[in-house]
Amino acid sequence: MRRELPALLAFGAAMAAIPLIVSSEYLMTLATLALYSALLGISWNILGGFGGQYSFGHAVFFGTGAYVNAVAQVRFGLSAWAALPLAVCGGALVGVLIGAPVFRYGLRGSYFALVTLAFAEVFRVLANTFDFTGAGVGMMIQLKPGAGQFQFTDPSGFLWAVLVMVMVGLLASLWLRHSRFGAQLVAVRENEDAARALGVDAFRVKLGAIALSGALMAAGGFFYMQKFNYIDPPLGFGASVSVEALLVAIVGGIGSVYGPVVGAFALEALGQLTTALIGKDPALSVALYGVILILMVAFMPSGLAGLGEKLLRRGERGR
Amino acid sequence: MLRIERLTKDFGGLRAVDGVSLEVPKGGITALIGPNGAGKTTCFALISGFIPVDSGRVEFDARDITGMPPHRVCRLGMVRTFQIVQPFASQTVLENVAVGSHLHRARRSDALAHARDVAHRVGLDADIDRRAASLPIARRKRLELARALAVEPKLLLLDEVLAGLNPTEIDEMVPVIQGIRESGVTILMIEHVMQAVVRLAGYVWVLNHGALIARGRPDEVVLEPAVVEAYLGKRAASTYRTQAAGAGI
Numbered sequence: 001m002r003r004e005l006p007a008l009l010a011f012g013a014a015m016a017a018i019p020l021i022v023s024s025e026y027l028m029t030l031a032t033l034a035l036y037s038a039l040l041g042i043s044w045n046i047l048g049g050f051g052g053q054y055s056f057g058h059a060v061f062f063g064t065g066a067y068v069n070a071v072a073q074v075r076f077g078l079s080a081w082a083a084l085p086l087a088v089c090g091g092a093l094v095g096v097l098i099g100a101p102v103f104r105y106g107l108r109g110s111y112f113a114l115v116t117l118a119f120a121e122v123f124r125v126l127a128n129t130f131d132f133t134g135a136g137v138g139m140m141i142q143l144k145p146g147a148g149q150f151q152f153t154d155p156s157g158f159l160w161a162v163l164v165m166v167m168v169g170l171l172a173s174l175w176l177r178h179s180r181f182g183a184q185l186v187a188v189r190e191n192e193d194a195a196r197a198l199g200v201d202a203f204r205v206k207l208g209a210i211a212l213s214g215a216l217m218a219a220g221g222f223f224y225m226q227k228f229n230y231i232d233p234p235l236g237f238g239a240s241v242s243v244e245a246l247l248v249a250i251v252g253g254i255g256s257v258y259g260p261v262v263g264a265f266a267l268e269a270l271g272q273l274t275t276a277l278i279g280k281d282p283a284l285s286v287a288l289y290g291v292i293l294i295l296m297v298a299f300m301p302s303g304l305a306g307l308g309e310k311l312l313r314r315g316e317r318g319r
Numbered sequence: 320m321l322r323i324e325r326l327t328k329d330f331g332g333l334r335a336v337d338g339v340s341l342e343v344p345k346g347g348i349t350a351l352i353g354p355n356g357a358g359k360t361t362c363f364a365l366i367s368g369f370i371p372v373d374s375g376r377v378e379f380d381a382r383d384i385t386g387m388p389p390h391r392v393c394r395l396g397m398v399r400t401f402q403i404v405q406p407f408a409s410q411t412v413l414e415n416v417a418v419g420s421h422l423h424r425a426r427r428s429d430a431l432a433h434a435r436d437v438a439h440r441v442g443l444d445a446d447i448d449r450r451a452a453s454l455p456i457a458r459r460k461r462l463e464l465a466r467a468l469a470v471e472p473k474l475l476l477l478d479e480v481l482a483g484l485n486p487t488e489i490d491e492m493v494p495v496i497q498g499i500r501e502s503g504v505t506i507l508m509i510e511h512v513m514q515a516v517v518r519l520a521g522y523v524w525v526l527n528h529g530a531l532i533a534r535g536r537p538d539e540v541v542l543e544p545a546v547v548e549a550y551l552g553k554r555a556a557s558t559y560r561t562q563a564a565g566a567g568i
Contacts, residue, residue: 001427180421180430187418190407197367197401199393199422199470 001178004257008170011258015163019156032159034268035166036223040241041248041260042169043216048246049255050176051209052189056113057120058245060098061091061214063236065221067127070139070231075132080141080150084222091218092211099210103203108192117242124237138232141225150226158227165219166261172212173257185209186255217245240286247289251296253303262304267292320345320474320505321366321397326375328358328365335361337529338375343474348496348506350520350537352513354550358529359509360402363476367399368392379474393422396473400466400480402509404459406451412438413447415462419469434469441465441495457488461495468499475499477508481515489515513541525549 018031040062048054068090072083098119107115127133145153152158176182187195188202196202225231235241252263267289274288300307321343328336336358343349351359364370366377368389377385379397387395398419407415416434417427424430438447441461446454451462460480467475480496481489493515500506510516516523517537525533525540527549533540540546548556 178427180425180427183414183418183421183427183430186410186414187407190409191405193369193389194401194405194407194466195418196369196389197393197399197405198419198466199390199398200418201390 001174004174004177008167008174011170011261012163012167015166016160019154019159025155028155028159030268030272032155032162032227034265035159035162035261036220036227037244037248037268038261038264039162039166039169039220039223040217040245041252041264042166042173043213043220044245045249045252045254045256045260046169046173046176046216047209047213049249049259050173050182050189051185051206051213053108053206053210054113054246055116055213055242056239056246057116057118057242058213058217059237059239059241060116060120060123061094061217062221062224062241062245063120063123063127063231063233064090064094064214065218066225066231066236067133067139067221068218069222069225070141071133073141074139079148080226081148084150084219087218087222088215091214091216091221093214094218095210095212095214096207099207103206103210117239120237120239120242124233127233127237134232136233138230138235140230143229151229158223161226162223165216165223168219169216170257170261172216177257181205181208243286243289247293249303251292251303253305253307254301256303256305256309259303259305262308266304320380321507322378323362323366324376324378326362326365326377327373328361328370329373334529336365339526339529339531341524341531341534343505343507344522345505346500346503347521348500348508348519350516350523351507351509351526352511352516352523352540353526353532357526357549359526360478361529362526363399363478363509366392367397367476369399393470393472396471397476398467398470398472398474399476400463400478402478402482404456404463406454406459406462408452409450411448411450412443412454412462412465415451416443416465416469419466422470434465437465437469440468440498442491456483457485457492460484460492464495464499468504472504474505474507477506477510479509479511481510481512493518517541 019028022028044055044058065087068087069083072078072086073080102112102115128136133139145151147157176185184195184200184205187200188205192202248263248267249260251267252261253259271285278284296303324340326336326339339362351362353359365372368387372385376383379395384392384395407418413431413434416437417430420430420433424433438444441464443461443465446458454462464480481492484492489512496519520537523535523537523540524531525546532545532549533543547559551559
């Protein structure tokens with residue numbers, strides 16, 4: 001792990017330097033959104049990539065983070081900074097609550113995917129029903145610009161804030177690569193029965209992974225709320241966030257530490273390109289994502305990170 | 320060390336294991352043999368907690384472990400291998416073995432160092448950085464063995480580690496298994512390769528149609544009529560007996 005820390009720090013420093021080099025607010029916002037997207041992918045990758053449990057309903061954690069944040073601020077008058085740990089813990093808790101029955105009864109593969117999707121839908125309906133969560137109208141947090149309220153007046157503030165979250169996510173991923181917990185999680189992904197035979201408590205390991213993943217995803221939801229100040233049930237618990245999280249991870253490279261970051265920047269760039277060429281049309285971007293997903297799964301299952309690795313190896317052999 | 324009492328398991332209408340009682344003493348190698356479909360692997364799955372027991376009792380180290388989940392059975396010191404090898408395919412040999420080493424070692428570096436030792440013990444040094452998926456079958460069998468050894472078991476359940484190997488590979492594997500026994504690990508093995516059973520095992524239990532039909536020293540057991548019949552069928556067995564008698568064997 002120590003050998004890989006310099007690379008992580010270099011990445012963090014390079015990203016942190018963006019506002020110092022780039023003066024264009026547009027580019028800064030773009031980098032911020034890419035990092036935010038990477039955060040969602042990193043979260044999905046911990047459960048899906050390292051743990052092999054493909055969730056189709058990661059929005060359930062995202063929405064939890066956003067809503068806990070909104071409720072804490074609007075209903076209980078807490079500050080955004082106080083709401084942050086609550087949102088993160090909320091995401092982890094929802095992860096445990098979903099994981100406990102689902103993993104206890106050994107749901108895997110497409111069943112796991114469907115159940116997570118169903119949980120996200122249930123949460124969406126619940127958020128849509130109760131006035132406490134703003135029902136169908138959604139929730140808005142008060143505009144109180146200033147770092148003390150996690151509403152940065154300068155775009156660099158948001159970039160640095162989400163960068164810290166991404167760094168935490170990457171550190172967690174690196175830790176998975178170099179720890180007993182991570183080794184057991186990967187073993188469960190590769191062959192659950194063999195892992196259990198070797199003394200791995202598969203249930204506990206998967207539960208830990210979904211809690212960690214849920215916590216990071218909720219941080220993403222918290223950040224979304226602070227950046228855009230508004231959340232409603234489809235934004236929080238709808239399928240598009242779930243798809244974004246898994247797409248970023250799959251395009252970048254499932255199970256690789258930096259894959260989601262690569263995937264997020266690639267998709268952000270592609271999104272900007274198509275918008276510039278064809279104009280902004282939400283339906284079009286969803287269709288485009290669908291096509292990319294099919295192509296990636298069919299032709300590049302190890303993602304851009306996997307492709308990079310392959311090229312590196314070929315380069316080394318060529319020398 | 321291991322004591323099984325009247326173990327029974329039904330799959331639908333089929334009684335896969337029918338009141339099996341057996342004992343494995345500490346030290347040495349005990350074999351569980353029998354024709355295909357006799358219920359040997361089901362026995363292993365019941366003992367190690369992979370499938371629930373219908374009735375009966377499993378005792379390990381004087382402790383009732385009936386119905387205990389596999390990871391807890393493993394922590395008590397009993398580990399099984401799989402007849403159809405189950406490698407962590409995308410991981411290297413070292414990473415595979417380290418999963419076992421982690422049972423008693425929290426630190427990654429300790430586990431990797433231990434895994435290296437274990438890989439050396441079963442003769443996998445040369446393959447340590449290869450992905451498990453790229454190993455030929457004989458090496459995969461060794462990997463299966465290495466992973467199980469890495470948890471430092473008291474009792475090792477080997478499910479046909481010799482099946483699918485050619486005679487040379489079997490000859491290479493037999494000393495590895497003997498080495499494990501000499502290191503103080505008790506072994507219960509399911510095996511089809513009779514020549515290896517005779518060479519390795521000190522005591523044999525024979526299973527047919529889910530029930531025990533014979534037990535004893537391997538060289539004696541293979542001559543018992545019930546055993547010969549189970550393997551060859553009634554008619555072939557009597558033909559074989561007549562011929563053997565005629566030839567003066």
